Amino acid sequence: MSEAVFIIEWLLIVEAIGFISFPLVARFINLPDRGYSISKLIGLLLVTYLVWLEVSLRISDFGLIAIVFALVLLVIISFRSFDPRLLPRKGILLKSELVFMISFLVFTLIIMNKPDIYGPNSEDFMDFAFLQSLLRSAHFPPPDPWMLVRR
Known part of the structure; x- marks a missing residue:
């Protein structure tokens, strides 16, 4: 596969984790965007923490099953905390996504040019x-x- 496929795959995974974790983040973060701008970061932290906890407690071995279990657990927790009143305005969402996409592409280009x-x-x-x-x-x-x- 080409590098572009891996980049798009990674981008979609990060976007999906951010989208999944947004309802949970919106409950606790009081920002104008309801925490959407940091939901990707918080989502990645929650997934990795849940995987670490699950594997450290020897509930399962480290691997794809542990990661999928953590994602499913995050989906369940976020789905239960969803509240339509906490959705931010579209303008703020678009600005946040634009900043994320530009940052993602800039750092991807830096790493592509110097992967040593x-x-x-x-x-x-x-x-x-x-x-x-x-x-x-x-x-x-x-x-x-x-x-x-x-x-």
């Missing part, structure tokens, strides 16, 4: 090591990447 994991004073190798440790672990906390034993 090396450089002076860079911790990217260790970031990559921690990600690999997470992907190889079934439960949290993952093993220390320095102490992984090859089998």
Whole structure:
């Protein structure tokens, strides 16, 4: 697949998580946009926290099933907290989406032009090591990447 497909896929996932988490965020955030501008961030935080909690308590192994379970739980909680009176105006929504899209595209272009994991004073190798440790672990906390034993 081309890079554009991955970018569009990631963008749609972030938009969906933001849309799902908006009713829950609107309950607690008192901003003119009812928290729509930060619903993507809060949604990503909630999904990752729910996955971490589920895997740390050994309810399930880390993987797609744990992520889908966290998303379904977030959908249920958000659906129960939906209130049509908390919907913001369209103008504010469009401005928020425009800022997000421009920021997303700018940072995507920056990463596309410099995707290297090396450089002076860079911790990217260790970031990559921690990600690999997470992907190889079934439960949290993952093993220390320095102490992984090859089998």
